[in-house]
Amino acid sequence: MTERVRGDEATTFGINTAGPKQVSDLHRDLLGVELLKQCKWQNMPNAKVRSELAALVKVRGKIVHAGTTPGDLDLKGTRAWRDFVDRLARTLDGRLSDWLASRP
Secondary structure, eight states: OHHHHHOOSSSOOTTOSOOHHHHHHHHHHHHSSOGGGGOOBTTBOHHHHHHHHHHHHHHHHHHHHHSOOSSOOOHHHHHHHHHHHHHHHHHHHHHHHHHHHTOO
16 A cells, blocks of 8 residues: 555655645545545535645645645635645544544
């Protein structure tokens, strides 16, 4: 599984990014369940959670690989992304805890 995550450096890059598809595929392959699809909270249905995560990964890629953003990135927007990531991390951690508790 380490190779699945990190890649083998010759033919694959592993998961390469924390996009919703990569995270869901990794969870499905390792745990047999797609925990990201269980993440939602008030005013943030799961489809929007996954959409926002995809948008964040896209913005991150633009910054890292092109040195630009696909629009203005101000303090308010940066704080909103930080809050989203914090909420998603706590929610996903809760889903993982629930999954672990349900295991025999």
